[in-house]
Amino acid sequence: RKEVEQDPGPFNVPEGATVAFNCTYSNSASQSFFWYRQDCRKEPKLLMSVYSSGNEDGRFTAQLNRASQYISLLIRDSKLSDSATYLCVVNGIFGNEKLTFGTGTRLTIIP
């Protein structure tokens, strides 16, 4: 079983819609959780951290369920500029200095 699993998509969503991505992780001892965004042929960049209490940043909401080992990202009122690959990232699987990346979920927003 992969340490971090994501639905690869692609998700093709009309502009203005709400879209949600899910991610599961295998190691219950994992410490912290994040979403990174990667544009086509570019480097990944941190989008937001994920907390048990939930974390909201504008149109983006991230949620963690430790009991189910499940992380989610919700994007409301999607924009064309949201088209990217979203990487689920976990810290603490192989030590606290390292991040483990999921394979990513590709999102395309359709005008």
Next chain:
Amino acid sequence: NAGVTQTPKFRILKIGQSMTLQCTQDMNHNYMYWYRQDPGMGLKLIYYSVGAGITDKGEVPNGYNVSRSTTEDFPLRLELAAPSQTSVYFCASTLAGTVETQYFGPGTRLLVL
């Protein structure tokens, strides 16, 4: 601040050749990392370093070597290139205690034929 810079941007190697991928950061970060990303896949950690003179293996270190003689530089060496090493290589850096906020370079695309 240039951030994290990587050279070259793109390279074609023949099987058995060797090369060094360069990575430099000017943010005085103590932690540095090398990842590879195969098409449609997530990033896999090759090697990492928590400071000058200290390096350690990641998930996929075979076929690679690193050194960290200065805080700024973290070169990745491929000794005998193989087609399986065709990938995009990303270098990243961060400060201790802020592992989640890794700053990535623009990547090096390597094709081994």
